Amino acid sequence: MIEALLVFLVLALFFGMLLGYAKIKFKVEGNPVADQIDSILPQTQCGQCGFPGCRPYAEALAEGNSEVNLCVPGGHEVMIQISEITHREPKEMDASNPPPEEPMVAVIDEDICIGCVHCIKACPVDAIVGTTKMMHTVIEKECTGCELCVPVCPVDCIDMVPLMKTPQTWHWPEPNANSLENRS
Numbered sequence: 042m043i044e045a046l047l048v049f050l051v052l053a054l055f056f057g058m059l060l061g062y063a064k065i066k067f068k069v070e071g072n073p074v075a076d077q078i079d080s081i082l083p084q085t086q087c088g089q090c091g092f093p094g095c096r097p098y099a100e101a102l103a104e105g106n107s108e109v110n111l112c113v114p115g116g117h118e119v120m121i122q123i124s125e126i127t128h129r130e131p132k133e134m135d136a137s138n139p140p141p142e143e144p145m146v147a148v149i150d151e152d153i154c155i156g157c158v159h160c161i162k163a164c165p166v167d168a169i170v171g172t173t174k175m176m177h178t179v180i181e182k183e184c185t186g187c188e189l190c191v192p193v194c195p196v197d198c199i200d201m202v203p204l205m206k207t208p209q210t211w212h213w214p215e216p217n218a219n220s221l222e223n224r225s
Contacts, residue, residue, distance in 0.1 A: 087187030
């Protein structure tokens with residue numbers, strides 16, 4: 042019995058050391074430019090850029106296979122940061138998918154919801170909670186407003202509404218050039 046335990050202990054140590062060596066020897070380095078771009082993307086995984094998530098978009102940008110102006114949730118600020126990292130010319134944001142004037146969140150009419158879970162499967166950030174054949178609800182602070190849950194709802198019980206302004210979400214409006222010229 043003790044011999045069997047010793048054999049297993051020796052085998053475990055051997056395979057552990059072998060795995061540790063393999064981890065060091067065969068380490069795969071990621072693309073540092075893609076890592077840097079991915080760190081500034083909003084991580085909404087919404088797919089509005091045409092890629093299945095933020096990481097594939099960052100990799101395409103690092104390889105030069107995508108435009109810098111496709112991240113709608115990130116907006117103009119993220120586009121500028123991406124163009125600085127990739128040393129590419131900034132562009133106007135993608136006009137085919139303009140950002141909303143104000144942040145939107147999904148709201149589920151819980152009286153109509155049938156609990157089909159299609160919206161839960163479509164949500165890239167797990168902002169919808171509920172179970173099969175029970176009503177669902179949206180966690181407002183987690184919702185990115187990507188609208189991926191709206192078209193999959195078979196009973197059309199999901200609406201996009203403006204995010205309620207609170208002291209935590211309100212921002213001073215940026216002055217535009219026309220208002221500054223008129224003040225002079």
